[in-house]
Structure formats: structure tokens, C-alpha cells
Amino acid sequence: MSAMRTLVAALRDPASVATLDRDAWTALVSVARAEALLATLAHRVEGQPVPPEVEPTLAAARRDAAQAQVAALWEAEMARRALAPLGIEPILLKGTAYAAAGLPNAAGRQIGDLDILVPRDRLDSVEAALFEAGWEWVKDDPYDQSYYRRWMHELPPLIHKTRDRMIDVHHTILPLTARVRPDAAAMINDAHALPLPQSFVNLYEPEDYPEVPADPSVVPPVAGCRVLGRFDIVHHCVAHLMADGELDGGLRNLWDFHCLVREMERRTNGKYVKDLLGDTGRHGLHQPFARTARLAHHLFGPLMYVREPLTLADRLFLRRLLARDDWGKPTRPLTRLAFTIRGHWMRMPPLMLARHLWTKWRKR
Amino acid sequence: MSHNHALRIGPVSFRIRSDWAAPIDTLRRLYAGYPRPAGAFADATVRLEANRFWRRFIRPSVHIGGDWTIPDALPLPLAQGLLAAEMGMNLQVALGWRRHLLIHASAVERDGRAVMMIGASGSGKSTLAALLGEGDWRLLGDEFALLGLDDGMLAPFPRLVSLKNAAIAEVERRVPADRMGPLLKGTPKGDIRHLVPRADAVARMEEGARPALMLFPEFGATAGVRGVGAAEAFVRLTESSTNYVALGEPGFAAMMNLVRSVPAVAIGYGSSEEGMAAVEALWAELAP
Structure with missing residues (x-):
């Protein structure tokens, strides 16, 4: 079995690692690292029989992720302070949101940049406030600036002068030019203030979901920030995974999806999934959701209301998601290229794409 | 055809794979006195590879890959393959070691x-x-x-x-x-x-x-x-x-x-x- 398959199996069923020999562990650690899933794996297999030579590596990954989460939440607090005078509570997205909301996939989840969502019509004042608080452009290129502003869903990346941390300021969900356009204003409207209301968390009881070790008592106090609503947090995950192209880190995002839906499904005894399905149409995400659900169902285990078999195209996605050899090296260059092209294709109409690539090529 | 070697230096176990035999032969000679990884588990991976297939043969140049890499790092000529291996191993420690x-x-x-x-x-x-x-x-x-x-x-x-x-x-x-x-x-x-x-x-x-x-x-x-x-x-x-x-x-x-x-x-x-x-x-x- 390839190491990527071993990784999927270990996430799906942690007890499966009991049969691995040391070579298989070496390959597993290497591909998990390459997919930014090592600490997730380390949490997942905690308590399983792990060889003594491997355990320190997993323990270090867990510690490292915990510390990275502390730093990420601090960064969210810094953004909150910067935007507070404007009366804007930043909506946390992706890894920072999962950590702030105490969701089960946060255990070991790698968090890189801080991603926040703010209303598009407040973008200028948000930008000014962030500059005031010490953030600056990573690269101040006029074409990039106008490109991001006119067409993208986020500002060009900003980095903090002294803390050296990046922030991505999103003003909508997908690029303004994308084929699919989720309703960002509605999502912003429905976002929850932190700490989360009981209605969001009260169904969480670790005893009855021993598969995912996450401790609700460590839900961090990130008051003054927001997270997306219980449907939208999944919609954003789907949009990010499916409609945003290259599928780099795709396996990690798919694992996020699986954990989020499983968790909500459990909290609401399945009613959630039905309601969620009804809600996807509102954001034009019906197809991407269905595909994400089929892939997660296939790789990580059954989800309610997912019965359709994999399509031929789904199998291409699988090929791409698992395109890595046992030494962590990316493989299947043609499949990868196809997804790169698909990513650009979905992001903008052909003529615009041609113009963009031409400009970028000339600036090389 | 790829070549590989595994070795341990202090607490760190490495495995190194190369598209060429020469860097691995040199590593084997110089690290002959070093133990193999404990229990055969390597926690750091280094790959010495050709960016394009034909680069294995024509003006071969060694790209340093692995668990951790530096984007846009320039490849080294094959004659400096040992240096590439050493840089790759150092990189894994510098960027990945947390113990x-x-x-x-x-x-x-x-x-x-x-x-x-x-x-x-x-x-x-x-x-x-x-x-x-x-x-x-x-x-x-x-x-x-x-x-x-x-x-x-x-x-x-x-x-x-x-x-x-x-x-x-x-x-x-x-x-x-x-x-x-x-x-x-x-x-x-x-x-x-x-x-x-x-x-x-x-x-x-x-x-x-x-x-x-x-x-x-x-x-x-x-x-x-x-x-x-x-x-x-x-x-x-x-x-x-x-x-x-x-x-x-x-x-x-x-x-x-x-x-x-x-x-x-x-x-x-x-x-x-x-x-x-x-x-x-x-x-x-x-x-x-």
C-alpha cells in the first residue's frame, strides 16, 4: 500500500497503524508532513501502539502544533485590536477559526497565515487600520495590487513588520470573477460572535465521540472575533477546496470537511446534514459540495445522505489528492498540471485568463 | 533507478535518496562509521533529484528536496552532490527539528x-x-x-x-x-x-x-x-x-x-x- 493510502487509512481508522513496520512509519511520517497532516495524524493515533522510535517525532509534532495554535490565536487577537476602533469584528476563517471555535479538527491542525473576512465596503478603512497597526505589503507591485483588488476575493498578502506573520484579508468567498459566487454578505450577516453561543457547542460531549480527541474545555477565549455560522463554515471549506483550484493541501482540507460534517452530524443526530444540503444551493455550491462529500465518504468514512458512487471525474480528483510517492515527492505531473489549468479556468473567463498570464509572463 | 542510504547522527535519523549513484557512494564512504537509524525509523527525509528527467544525464544538476525545502533554491552541479546532501540534511534539522x-x-x-x-x-x-x-x-x-x-x-x-x-x-x-x-x-x-x-x-x-x-x-x-x-x-x-x-x-x-x-x-x-x-x-x- 502506498504511504498516501496508509495516511488515509490511519486518519480513517487509527487502529490500522498497529500493523505498520518501521519503513512504513518512515514513509507515513514523510507524506503526512508533506500534506501538513503530521500533527493531525499524531493526535489521531495517540494511544495506539506506536513504535518507541516514532513516538518522539509524533509528540514533537503535537507540541509544535499546540504552540502554533497559541501564536495563531494571538495573531487573531492582534487583528481584533487593530479593527476594534472601526467597530469591525474580524471573521476568522480556516485553521484559526477551527481553533477559536474549538472544533475537533483543530487538534494538530497546521495554521499558517491568519485569514479574516471583512465586509467589502469597509475594505479601505480596514486596510488603513492594519497599516496603522504595523502590517505592510509583502510585495507592492502595481499590477498585483490592481489585480487583487479588481478580481480576487482577498487583498494581496500583508505581513506584520515586527511579528513577521502574514494576514490574508478576504472580502468575499471566491474570486469576483469565479464561475461560482457564494453570497459573502449573507455569510457575514450570519457569522457568530465568539465565544460561541450554546446553540453551537452545547451538543459537544467528548465521551460519545472518542474517535476525535478534542477537549471542549480548551476552547480559547477569542472574544471580539467571529466565526462563520455552522453551515457557512462548511460551505467555506468546500469553496476553498473545490472551487479554488490546484488542490494543494487538498487532503488536509478534505479532512477538515469530514471532521466538520461528522461533528455537526453527531451534535444534531443527522438533522444538520439535511439542512446543510438544503443550504448549499443558496451559495451555488451544490455540485462542489456533492463532490467533496463523495470524496470524503470514500476516503475517510461514511457520511449521512451520501450514496452516489464515485464518478469518473471524482477518480481524477482522487488521483490528484494522493499524488505523492513514499518519499513525499509530488508525482503525476500531468494530473497536477490539469488541476492547475482547471484552477485558473474556474477563477476567470478565458480572455481575462489569457491577459493575466500574458502580463505575468512578461513580468517574469 | 534511485539510490538511497539511511544513517543516524546523534538524535536525528535521516534517509537520503538520490537520482544518481555518486552522492550516495560518497555518503556511504564518509558516514561508514555511523550507525543506521534506531529501529530503522528515519524521521527526516532528503531527496536529491533532477528537476527534469533529462537533467539526470545532460549537465546533471542536483535539486535539494525533502520534508523541508527552500523555495527557489538553486540546484548544484552533480560534482557537488555531497554538498547537496549535507545541505539537505542541515535544512531538515534547521527547519523541522523541535525536540x-x-x-x-x-x-x-x-x-x-x-x-x-x-x-x-x-x-x-x-x-x-x-x-x-x-x-x-x-x-x-x-x-x-x-x-x-x-x-x-x-x-x-x-x-x-x-x-x-x-x-x-x-x-x-x-x-x-x-x-x-x-x-x-x-x-x-x-x-x-x-x-x-x-x-x-x-x-x-x-x-x-x-x-x-x-x-x-x-x-x-x-x-x-x-x-x-x-x-x-x-x-x-x-x-x-x-x-x-x-x-x-x-x-x-x-x-x-x-x-x-x-x-x-x-x-x-x-x-x-x-x-x-x-x-x-x-x-x-x-x-x-
């Missing part, structure tokens, strides 16, 4: 106590450590000092010593030829030749040492010794650490403990003999 506080320093040991030499490239820290390691000292490492987060002990990391430019001749005339790697001319860092640490350094690489002295050598500076306060040492050490920030509080605690309990001095010296004499003199003053 110790990493300090960019060389270190030598005597009677269970260690001298750490901290300085930028060109300060002479590798050369001094290599020369001391040929005398009455045991070489702990020439590149990274691995400081234990709980016990404050230095874990040996006696990889091949990377000698540059003038330091090559200095060491060559003191050690047998079979302990030297091939001369790599015209690398991005000038001429490089690797030295295999003495057998005792490898045989005793499980045996830690307690830091007793921190030295900030400055080759070419006016001869003399200057005391370095804890605050200055702290700042210079944080600048020399690749994982201090990532480790968070345990890293801070280990660093504070080090600068508070271990004396630090800066030395200026103009020749290796002068440098080694200065280390011995400081050591004699320090002796309990």
Missing part, C-alpha cells in the same frame, strides 16, 4: 563539560571546533548545538565538519587523508572539503555534555577577550536559533537558563593557534 533548542554553534567537550562557539559564517567556529576535536577535546558538532529543553544538556550532533577555503589546508595537514571528503571547488560558499569527525566523537554521540562556556569567536578581530553579559548573549543566541520562536515558552525557558548559568565571552584572534590557546586559557580559568 531541542537549536543554536547555530559548534561545540566541543572535555570532562563532561562543553564549550559552545557561536558566530556567523567566517567567525572561525567550525575550524576551531575541528582543530580542538583533533586534540584533547571531543567534537560535539560544528553546525548545530542541540540544547535539551528539559535538562539543559547539549546533545552531540557530530555530522561531517564542513571546512571552507583557508580552513581546508589548516586541517588537511593534521588528519589522515581517509578522513577527508572530496575537495569541492567553486561552490556557492567557495571551496569546501568535509572532515569525518574522529572515531571517539561518533562512538560517544549518545553522551551529552553540560554547557560550561559560551564563546563568540571573531576571526581577524583584534586579539583579546571581552565579557559578554547575559542580555547580549540572549539576543545573540536568539538570532542564532532557527526554532526559538516556534518552540514558544519551553524554548524561552531553556534559553534563559543557559544565559543565566553559563558564562559568555567574545574573543578576537588572528590565527588558529591563537584561537586554540585562548580557549585553553579560558578553560583553565574556569576549571572548578
